Each structure stands twice: as structure tokens, then as C-alpha cells.
Amino acid sequence: MRLRWNAHVMLALCGLPVMARLLPGFDLLADGFVAAVTLCLAAMLPDFDRVEGLDQVPGYLTGVWRRTLAGCVVLYPLFLVARYMNGWRPVTPDLGLMLLLLVLVVASFVVLAIAFALLTRLLGLAHRKLLHSLVLPVTGAAAAMIEGIPIIVPVAFVLGFGSHALADALTPSGVYPFYPLSTRRISLDVVRTGGWGERSFLVVFFITFVALSIF
Numbered sequence: 001m002r003l004r005w006n007a008h009v010m011l012a013l014c015g016l017p018v019m020a021r022l023l024p025g026f027d028l029l030a031d032g033f034v035a036a037v038t039l040c041l042a043a044m045l046p047d048f049d050r051v052e053g054l055d056q057v058p059g060y061l062t063g064v065w066r067r068t069l070a071g072c073v074v075l076y077p078l079f080l081v082a083r084y085m086n087g088w089r090p091v092t093p094d095l096g097l098m099l100l101l102l103v104l105v106v107a108s109f110v111v112l113a114i115a116f117a118l119l120t121r122l123l124g125l126a127h128r129k130l131l132h133s134l135v136l137p138v139t140g141a142a143a144a145m146i147e148g149i150p151i152i153v154p155v156a157f158v159l160g161f162g163s164h165a166l167a168d169a170l171t172p173s174g175v176y177p178f179y180p181l182s183t184r185r186i187s188l189d190v191v192r193t194g195g196w197g198e199r200s201f202l203v204v205f206f207i208t209f210v211a212l213s214i215f
Contacts, residue, residue, distance in 0.1 A: 005044070005063065007198060009071035010205040011167050012043035015159035016079055017212035023151065028083055030093030034101045035156040036076045040068035041109040042137070042160025046168075049131040051117040061113065075209060082213035101153060132168060133179040137161035170201070 019035050020026050044064045051060055080088075116131055130136065141154035168175045174187025191201050 004198065005067045006071075007202055007205065008043045008164050008167055009040050009067055010075075010202055010209065012039040012160040012163040013071055013075045013079075014205060014209045014212060015039050015156065015163060016076070017082075017209070018159070019152065019155060020079075020083070023155065026152070027091070027093055028080060028088060029090055030095070030098040031152050032079065033072070033076065034098055034105065035152050036072045036079075037068060037102060038105050038153055038156035039160040039163075040071050041105065042157045043164045044068070045109070045112055045116060045161060046128075046131045046164045048113045048116040049120040049128075051120070053121065054114070054117060057114055057117050060117075061110070064109075064113075078210070079213045082210070086214065097150075101150060104149070105153060128168060128173060129176045129179045132165045132175040132177070134162055134165060134177050135179070135181060167201075 013036060016032065016036055016039060020028060020032065023031075026032070041064065044067070048057075048060060051057055080090075084090075120131070137158045141158045144154040144157070145151065165175050165177055169177070169186045170188050170191045172187060172189045172192065174185045174189075176183060176185050178184065191198055
């Protein structure tokens, strides 16, 4: 069993206030928006191992854009309001760099989504193994940083991708977080798709996001 998209988006965006506090020079407007989009898209990538053919990719992508937009429209402004109430004041962002990073993020996401869908079909990869492993995002982020990509993108990618694995570890099916280095499955079995359990965790994720944004 798996969590729905909205739970993954909610948990992924909890990484936004974390990045704002931990990364030096983090601009809440430009960097914050790029980070929010990257977090949402990265949180969607692991489930592309459920795509049964390339003909299904467009439908998956449409759902991803819709849910990413919804998450960013609702939670990103809330984050800015919370920081504003704590003394933050906006400055003119570097729009050129922001647009460049957004193009990079979106293009990379589309390429990875198609590649994941192909790999799972060609190699017969099981759901929640390789594409839910933390080995993949950490390796990719390290390569991106070596290439000189601004740190907000690889950090947001790891947090978003990792949040998906964390959320799915709460379900009965669990995940293999260190595959292929380890075949140990982790399942906390505390929430199931739909019903009051998942709704409760949505509330928990939202409260966590608000608390991290305010404090």
C-alpha cells in the first residue's frame, strides 16, 4: 500500500523551511521557489516505477504538474508569510538565475521520469526498491554538486526524494532504503492509504510544516 500524492507533497515541502535555516545565503523568494518546485518534483519521481509503459508517462506528468502547482500555491506563500511575521523582508531576487534553475529542474525531472519508467520495464525492477532507495538521490546529488550546480537543487532533490521513501516506510509494504547495497526492508506499518490514518498524517505533516516555518 502507498500514500497518495498529497501526503508526499506535504511532507516534501517540510524541507523548505529546513533548507532556509541550514543553507547560508538562502534567498526566500528566488531560492525558496526553486527549492519548493524541486522538492515537489523529486517527491514524485519514485512512483514512476509503477508506470507500465511510455504511453502512461504523459498522464503521470500531468498529475505531477497539477499536484506540484497546488502544493506550491498553497504552502509556499504560507511559508513566506510565516517568515515575514518573523522579521524577514523581501529583496529583489535574481530572476535570471531563478529561471535558469527552474528550467534545469523541470528538464531533469522529465528526463529522469522517462528513464525511470523505461528502466523499470526493461530491467523488471520491483516497486519500492531501487527507485525508493536513498542511494540513488545521494549519488545523483553528489554528481550534481561536482558539476557545480547551485547547492539548493541537489539538497532539495535529496530531501524531496528521501521524503517519499520516508512516507512509504510508514505503510505496511515498506521500502528498501539502501537497495542495492542492502535488501533489508523497513516498514513501520502505522498508516494505510485512505481513511483516517492517512488523513491524520496529512494533518501532522501540515502542522510540522507550519511549525518549521514559524520557529
